[in-house]
Amino acid sequence: MTPVPRAVVEVRDLRRTYRTSTGVFRRRSVEIEAVRGVSFEIGEGELFGLLGPNGAGKTTTIKMLITLLIPTSGTARVLGLDVVKDSREVRKRIGYVFGGERGLYERLSALDNLRYFAELYAVPPREQKPRIEALLELVGLKGREKERVEGYSRGMRQRLHIARGILHDPPVVFLDEPTIGVDPVGARELRATIASLAEAGKTVLLTTHYMFEADSLCDRIAVINKGEIVAEGTPRDLKSIVADKTVVEIETFGIAEETIEKLRNAPGVASISIEERDQAQVLLVQSAKGLELTQTLLAMLEGTTVGRVAAREPTLEDAYVALVDTAA
Amino acid sequence: MTGARIFFVGGLMSYRALFGWLSPWIFIPTFLVAPIFQILLFVYIGRSAGVESDKFYVIGNALQYCAIPCIFAMSNTIAGERYQKTLGYILATPAGRLPLFLGRSLPVIGNGVFASAFALSAGGAIVGIHVPASSIASIALVIVVTSASCTSLGLVSAALGLRVRETATLNNIVFGLLLVFCGVNVPLSELPGWMSFIAQGFPLTHGIEAARRLANGQSFGSVGGLIGAEALIGAAYALLGYQLLRLLEWQGRRLATLETA
Amino acid sequence: MSAVRLLAIGWVLHFKMLSRSSFNSVLGVVYPLFFATVAFFLFREGSPHALLYASLGASVMGIWSATSTAAGGALQRERWHGTLELLVAAPAHFSLVMLPVTLAMSTIGIYSMAATLLWGRLVFGISLHIAHPLLFCLAVPVTIVSIGMCGFLLAVSFVRYRTAWALGNLLEYPVWLICGFLVPLSLFPGWVRPISWLLAPTWGMRAIREAAIGGSALPDIGMCAGLGAAYTLIGVLVVGRLLHSARARATLSLT
Known part of the structure; x- marks a missing residue:
């Protein structure tokens, strides 16, 4: 019997509610349903786009998949591993990159930032140096790697984020609005880098609210709105x-x-x-x-x-x- | 006191500080508990070294603690605006600078008075010192005058906030200088001559001395000169702070340094 | 083995970051000097022996300050930088990630220690003869590491309080007071002593003094290290529960 090819990412009826309280003296508790029953699958080597407006639930979905949030209900598996029960094993196999300027140690150089995360991801010492070299080359930061991050431009930071996210050569990469706030030229370079990840055989989940980005990069797209998936298919299907x-x-x-x-x-x-x-x-x-x-x-x-x-x-x-x- | 040190670090705190002080999670440790421990620390160091009396340290440290709210909160009236990027808007208003900043000083003085008065009564009760009942009203007046003069020093720091970003570091150093110079724990007579000379120009010095004499039963009339000196020094710093504020605001407009968060 | 590497590299890089902050480095050195100065003036009237006692005590105060004022807010600081999520999402055990951060904080205190001893020497003429240099060189790092471990426990216990920095600061004076830095424990009421005995700085201070002045520092070094290990163990146990709750309540990314 041949094993059925499994999806790399399987999401079943995933839900997440947030409880927030407002008011200083009379605190009221409000429940917000950020994700309401999302299901999808991503096959091996696929570049899958999660498209939706701000506040649609993209980031919440991704954070459940990368083990930072525990789902209120439903299940999610990455490479067959449950994101709640086997979180440590999941973490070893995934990379995570989010957009924006935060998430880097400003007072350290790019090289030190990468060395630190190489340690956190237990990249074997012997492989660290060549790996970091290669990644700096890939994201175009070679020659600037010894400068402190505080002097970096938005685009440089974002490229450093990508290098950090794939330091340990993970088979699955999650990219949460990676091009947000990057100038058009920088964004185009970033998209080329993302495409090269897919070419290298990695499974990629990309969230974005830029249509052309999803159109040009993704094999398949799910449109998410108000916490629910409203359509799913290839860009051609959606059109x-x-x-x-x-x-x-x-x-x-x-x-x-x-x-x-x-x-x-x-x-x-x-x-x-x-x-x-x-x-x-x-x-x-x-x-x-x-x-x-x-x-x-x-x-x-x-x-x-x-x-x-x-x-x-x-x-x-x-x-x-x-x-x-x-x-x- | 160190409460105040970290208090303003990293900008984020200075942002919340204007209103954040009133959170019980900050107010209780910073203004109620920390001064008691500062008093206990020096009372015990004093006992260990075998020098001054408990009363000496209780009064010195209780009065000095008003410097925390007075200097930090006052200087934050500018540093905080700067961090919130609202400084430019404030300075663009036609509002007179004198009422604008002096108005902000009133709650600060109140905070200082409260901190010192609480530290003095609670610290005094814990350590067990005796203060004649007849002196309590006059000591209260000394606390008000001393808090006001410390707030004036805070105004100078606030004005410097128009020019330098690291007012938090500066304020901590000022706090430390007051601790060493003003006879808080070391009598002026024990300090080298040049230090006790400089101390005459600081706020706190005369106020602490007046409070100590009152607590030892001297009459209000006999410390009138000290209280007057403390008030005069406070007024001088207020004037200096105000002039500095105008000068640096003018320079800031000329050199375009006001908006550089 | 890789755990040791992670601890070492984390420590080096966080130490680098702390040294590059003017607040941590400059003020961290200058601030305890004010307190040391007051102490030197007060003890000056006693014997030279009393001054040496004060100088050693004041020098350790800075190590505690550097840790207590920063550790409470350590996790909060990672949140502001947006790095907390990245650290949690990494497969390394979170204790191995946080411990080097607080160890780096206490290590920064070594600048303050050196500055205080130097200040005492230059300004107050307190000469420092170390009776057992070898034990002294053992006692200082053990004290620093144990204080850093204590910081780790603070960091993980205070994570839920957004005003943890105020609570952390609050701990500065009491430990200065009751750990025997400048005041012998015998001066305190009896009920204070058991509390002092549970605090690693008490034993670290004793070890450093005995090594410098002469005495048997080894048992104190052992107590200090043992307490540090106990703090770490409790911290490790707390961390797991804490992270689970943070993931369930979605508080990892809040600022």
Whole structure:
């Protein structure tokens, strides 16, 4: 009998609630359900994206997987190991990188930061030096490794984070919004590094709220909103959700809230989102393909200053908006 | 006292400090328990070395402890704003600087008076010293004057906060200097001449001396000069602090150092 | 073996960080000198022997200060840096991660110790003849390590209190007072002595004095080391429960 190929990450009906208390004198306890029954699987060598708006539950999910949070209920396994019962074994086999500037020892050099974590991950002493060398090379910090981290730019810190996360050559890597706050050029370099992890055969879970990032990097994507997975599939699958739709972009200036509501309820309109661009608010109106809505919409916008109007094919971003919007 | 040392470290604390003092988790250890231990420490060191009386150390350390709230909290009125990045907004207002900062000093003086008075009564009771009932009102006045003069010194430190970031380190050093110079534990007559000379210019020195004499039964009239000197020194530091505040604010605007957290 | 390496490297790197902070290094050295100065003035009237007693006692005060004021907030500090989660997520046992941090804190105290002895020598002319140099060289590191272990216990017990730094500071004076740094234990009421005996600094102080002035330091060194080991053991037991609760209550990343 041949063993059934197992998923590297298996998540079953994972839930997590937070209890917070407010008030100084009369403390009230409030329960917040951050993750409400999430299930998914990631196969070996897959680059899996968890996509969702801020506060959707991405980070909470990842923190349960990397053993920092105990789930309220449900199970999660990494390489067949339970994240609560076998947490130490899980920790040995995973790498974890989060975005942002924190999480580094400012007063130490990059080299010392890496040496410290190499010890924490029990990288054999003989392998440490060449490994650190290679990683500094990979993330482009060679030559600056002896400087203290306090003088590093955002992008350099983020690359150092990645090097730290894969020091012990883990088969599974969790990346929590790794490109957040990094400038466009830096972010592109980071994405190249992430792609190279997948090429090296690692299983990667990436969370992001940048659509193009998920589109260009991920083999499969799960969209999470308000603690629940609302769609899952390849970027192509997700785009097909809106394949039968068309998008009208209308540039407006100083549009009133009621007008937007009126448009949202107009017959034929599937969803509406608004993007602020300089002084303009760009309405992205999704509707069924073949339905010629532009004139109707413009008629309803009487009294509002309207700029450029264009109809186009839907993108992954539109699919995402449709998903997050319906769930709202 | 060291409570205060770490109190302002790392910026984070200075951020919370303005309001954070009132948390019982900070207030009780820092203002109620620590001064008692400082008193006990020196009472026992004194017994061990076999020098001054218990009363000497109780009064000296109880009065000196007002320097913790007075200097640290006062200097924090600027350091804290700076950390919260609100200093620029405050200084951009047309509000007069004198009421702005002197107004902030009143609760600070109150805090200092409370700390010293509590330390004196609780510490005195634990160690078992006797103070004539007739002196209590005048000692209370000495505590108020001394707290005010220490707060004036705090205003100087606050003004320096417009220029330097490490006021926490500075304040700790000031606290240590007061401990050594002002006759808190070592009588001025035992200090080298140059030290007792400098001590005349510090707040605390005259206040502590006045409180000790009152506690030994001397009349209020006989220490009037000392109390006056303490008040005068306080006023001088207040004036210095105020002028320094204006000067450094002006320089800060000229050299653009106000916003550099 | 790898545990020893981890302890050593953690200690070196955290020591490096502490030495680079002006607050920990400069103030940590200067601050205890004020107290030492007061003590020297007070003991000056006694015999030269009394001054040597004070000088040795004051020198150990700085080691305790460096530890007590920093250890209570050690975990909180890792939280602010955003490194606590990374340390917990690493497979190494958390005790092996935290112990070097507090050991580095007590080691920083050696600067204060040296400065105090030097200050006593230069300003007050207190000459330091060490009767048993070898025992002295053993007593000092054992005291530092035991105080660091005590710091470890403080660090893990105080983790739930956000104002742990205030509680940590609070412990500075009492230990100075009752561990025999400047006041012989015989001066205290009887009920204080058992408390002093449970504190490793008491034995470390005795060991350092006996080694310097002459006496049998070895039993004291043994007591000091034994208490340090006991603190560590309790800390290790506490740590596991603590981390589990932090993961259940989601308090690892709070600042």
